[in-house]
Amino acid sequence: MIGEVAILISLLIYLTFFGWLGWRRGFSRELTVAIIALLSWLLLQQSGDIVVAMANLIAAGLQFAFAGGFTGSADEAFAALTSAPELVGADTRDAFLYVVWVIVFIVAYLATGWIIADKKSEKNGWAIVLGVLNGFFFAMVFLPSLDALFSPEGTTTELDTGINLLSMMGRGARLLWDVVVAIWGLIAPLGSVGILIVLTAILVIAAMSIRGGAKAKS
DSSP states (O other), X not given: OHHHHHHHHHHHHHHHHHHHHHHHHOHXXXXXXXXXHHHHHHHHHHHHHHHXXXXXXXXXXXXXXXXXXXXXXXXXXHHHXXXXXXXXXXXXXXXXXXXXXXXXXXXXXXXXXXXXXXXXXXXXXXXXXXXXXXXXXXHHHHHHHHHHHHSOTTOOOXXXXXXXXXXXXXXXXXXXXXXXXXXXXXXXXXXXXXXXXXXXXXXXXXXXXXXXXXXXXX
């Protein structure tokens, strides 16, 4: 029981931090990051083979150039090209696509802070919600690496077996649902007081959204 409470507190602190970060960054920035994260994930799911083929083609081209394809012996360069191993094989495909998605997500997060001005990114309740959502994306980015780093030697981790983006999204959704259930488990015994707390929180977020929209118009 104590362990579950500790996990819940850690999650609440984590979500609170990213909610505050979302409010600081503003709605437009957080929305842009969330859209890019979702669209890039869908694109990699649908066109992952094309991305892998392009990566292998670029790697082969570099191998051709380094072997003297443009300045040295063409025969040796073509021999090196045909014998060059694939940069991304079938067993590393999912992990490679995961790394591509991570790079796109982090670049989008940083770029929105530079490109979108503060006055064009409203600080409101929706920014907090999107900040929490992007916090879950960050969890999916870093948790597999941290798990591999701190797991005992010989323990099989997700990074050892390859990473499937769809399963990661599913686990993120289950994690979000577990947080909602855990929070409701704390609020439900309070009865009408608990319902009042939930309604108050919703009204506060709505008020912050209205206030942020009014400031943007002014």
